[in-house]
Amino acid sequence: MYGVVLAAGRGTRMRPLTDRRPKPLLPVGDRTLLERVFDTAIDVVDEFVVVTGYRGAAIREAIGESYRDHPITYVRQEEALGTAHAVAQADPVVDEDFLVLNGDVIVDASLPRALADAAGTAVAATEVPDPRAYGVISTAEDGSLAEIVEKPADPPTTLANVGCYAFEPSVFEYIERTPTSERGEYEITTTIEHLLTDGHRIDVASYEGTWLDVGRPWEVLAANELALAEFADGVKQVGTVEEGVHLHGPVLVEGGATVRSGAYVEGPVLIREGAEVGPNAYLRGSTVVGPGAHVGHSVEVKNSVLMADASVGHLSYVGDSVLGRDVNVGAGTNVANLRHDDANVRLRVKGESVDTGRRKLGAIVGDAAKTGINTSLNAGVKLGAGETTDPGEVLTRDRLSE
Structure with a gap:
């Protein structure tokens, strides 16, 4: 299994700490933020694919070609055109099931484990007191994904989309058919909607651990x-x-x-x-x-x-x-x-x-x-x-x- 880590963003909300470094290289304790993401998934993936963009050469220089004996392949997202577009950059490399993780989010190892244990495609979800600022997940009677609604004023559930996923390689075909959103970006949640429309089952991987988006200073x-x-x-x-x-x-x-x-x-x-x-x-x-x-x-x-x-x-x-x-x-x-x-x-x-x-x-x-x-x-x-x-x-x- 591959671990595709999204690490291409400019991190403008983190300024001035990202003026001279990519956000995934910010230090957290004794390691970088990106290394901590690797550590959470090290037991369930065989190889990492890192999607870089802003100051990508600095990431490659700092991390190298492997991490704890796991090979790393770097692919570049030339323009920040959304999460689906970022995932698509891994298409030439990935030829089996893979996880999608964010290079700037603190989670624990139970999250990639839950995604890896799901059969095929899965979305990680966690309970939050007020989900209005998140993508909100609704489930079907069998516990699979029914719908993701972005930032609803009246949330149907308290399940928030963590933004981490498990996919099969066939998802790349759906990404190619994904239109741009109102923001002008190719969103992975839109891709997931197309999968649901075509009758694909998508599991909801429940997560109860730490979830911290390190996006602001x-x-x-x-x-x-x-x-x-x-x-x-x-x-x-x-x-x-x-x-x-x-x-x-x-x-x-x-x-x-x-x-x-x-x-x-x-x-x-x-x-x-x-x-x-x-x-x-x-x-x-x-x-x-x-x-x-x-x-x-x-x-x-x-x-x-x-x-x-x-x-x-x-x-x-x-x-x-x-x-x-x-x-x-x-x-x-x-x-x-x-x-x-x-x-x-x-x-x-x-x-x-x-x-x-x-x-x-x-x-x-x-x-x-x-x-x-x-x-x-x-x-x-x-x-x-x-x-x-x-x-x-x-x-x-x-x-x-x-």
């Missing part, structure tokens, strides 16, 4: 919180931990990392290979210090993700934030992560102000951005890739790269 924090929640209690020390360091709760110090004297770490915290923490730093919450990153003297980092080679050198606070690769935080930079009115922090996504659902959310900082000394970053502000702030500047509005 604060969902990177949520994904990492889930990943670090898997840590066992206690300290796992592989790297160098100097005398006078206090490690509490689930903390992993990877090989090649260094934690210097006076550092205080409250897990769950992951300190990746080559990272340096301290002296006299404070890490807490679900925090990931990425490969080669630096957290220096009198720095507090709480519930944040520091990507590879990011640096928060000294005398700074970073809370509930995501710092991209090679970010440099100047001395005395402080991040606000809480509104004075105690309301949820809002963040602009594609020009619209969106309620993140998070009471605490700090800054989202793109790759290679730099803050001048004594900068203040307001709650929910975005600093674009390669952008800078002046010494003493107070940033209350997004500053994004073109």
Whole structure:
């Protein structure tokens, strides 16, 4: 069985974190988002087919030609013309039953297992309290799929379409006959409608596990919180931990990392290979210090993700934030992560102000951005890739790269 992983999107809602990387390569704990998708399906597929588009070469370079002894074939979707169009790119490669998984969604291994166990074509579905924002699934008396209705005002059920499928190769013929939707895209749900019309049985694979679409910046924090929640209690020390360091709760110090004297770490915290923490730093919450990153003297980092080679050198606070690769935080930079009115922090996504659902959310900082000394970053502000702030500047509005 093949595992076709859709990883072609530009990830515009994730800006600025996707300005210089494809979304599936965002780090989640100790692996990329794409690698976590592979891991969920590794026991039920024999080979992966990855559909790339935006910065596809970066995916191929980062992942390589195999993953855990499973071969990977890369195919390219030149234009983002919908999910059915993306699946169609696998046609020259796939010659047996296959799963379709999303390269930017956190699920657990029970989902691909349920799809693989279904006979022929299947749709994964999960119960949600309010399904109006999803494709809503109705079932026939025998439990098979009867209909999928997109974002209905009056949902007929509480079963949401997870967006993962099992198909037989004959589906490619139906994709060829799939017309464009009102959005001008070729939708896989339209393809499924044609299968139903022609009398094909489609099973509904019930799924009750984790389902997190990592599509917006604060969902990177949520994904990492889930990943670090898997840590066992206690300290796992592989790297160098100097005398006078206090490690509490689930903390992993990877090989090649260094934690210097006076550092205080409250897990769950992951300190990746080559990272340096301290002296006299404070890490807490679900925090990931990425490969080669630096957290220096009198720095507090709480519930944040520091990507590879990011640096928060000294005398700074970073809370509930995501710092991209090679970010440099100047001395005395402080991040606000809480509104004075105690309301949820809002963040602009594609020009619209969106309620993140998070009471605490700090800054989202793109790759290679730099803050001048004594900068203040307001709650929910975005600093674009390669952008800078002046010494003493107070940033209350997004500053994004073109």
